[in-house]
Amino acid sequence: MYETNYHRASSVPDAAATFAKGKESKFLAGGQTLLPVMKQRLAAPSDVIDLSKIQEMIGIEVSGDTVTIKAATPHYDVAQSEAVQKAIPALANLASMIGDPAVRYRGTIGGSLANNDPAADYPAAVLALGATIKTNKRAIAAGDFFKGLFSTALEDGEIITAVAFPVPAKAGYAKMRHPASRFALTGVFVARTKAGDVSAAATGASQSGVMRVPAIEQALKANWSPGALDSVTISANGLLADIHGSAEYRANLVKVMGQRAVAAAG
């Protein structure tokens, strides 16, 4: 790792001010992605600003039809939260499948979203549930947030403070895990709102990161059941291909994970 300066922020404004002072600052949350990348010398921030001890950024609130997860809340706490398990069990389940137990103790929802790894889990839930990403400057709709591989609508120095999820009528997540990295080879999150709208989002599949899957959405809107996807064909165009799976394999996984997600949602 190249040299860097570590700062522990005491509040969101403190973090923003410290970030602005650095030559090439980076925010550090759980560090489960940033630190490995820094160790490989693929990133060399002059300053890292630790957000993980900012009390106002930790915790989970459920009020009415909204589950708000503050950005520095670790995956473990989301997975274990009785409130989340009750309101959006698919979200707690997704959090319980990220990485391994040691990673889940440190990794945070805000860090996952800001990094926007094309195979990360949270982006699928955020996009399919139509969540709102709250920052220290504004609120960003999920549909406007993800901008392709590792890029988001966040401006330089902007901090995700919380993510607000509307509680759906039904939701499910299914993921084919890469056995070594535990990232999603492909994961699909499906949700049906109380008004009857259906959305489906796939992670790990597309070359441009998390994506909505209109074919699955249309089929499930007509008939919410795994069988409704039997006749759906997902195009391999623009999907990822690597030593772990071809684009055609991933296209089929989108459909199969979609079916399993619906089955899990009930």
Next chain:
Amino acid sequence: MSTVKLTVNGRAVSVDVEDRTLLVHLLRENLNLTGTHVGCDTSQCGACVVHVDGRAVKSCTMLAGQAAGSNVTTIEGLAKGGELHPMQAAFRDNHGLQCGYCTPGMIMSAVDIVHRHGGKLDEETVRHELEGNICRCTGYHNIVKAVLDAAGRMKVAQAAE
């Protein structure tokens, strides 16, 4: 350079380290606690697992500065005087180690698993929960046996307290 103050195995320590220092290096190089191992250095293998404020984390994926003010327990802090922790004793009795390189991380993760699951632990759960710890001797069978054995011993020890 920064001064990092933390508690390690019950002892308050203050160490001057470069800001880029990882917790595992502070433990091994500054405090000479070499029981915590570096296996892969890419957050995969779990040989470096220690407890930070009661949670089993990979000390190769945490800056020393992030642990400032925290309570850290390493493998050296588990035994009470000359008496092995029940998890250590169970690893010895069940031949839960071959080369021993992964053992400190396995034990630290395993103690955390028992704390979280208590008496509800079964073989499938142990295997699933140990996915962040790799044993390249592939000695998992006896490791799982040891964890289940220790879970019983820890319950008994807890009841006796």
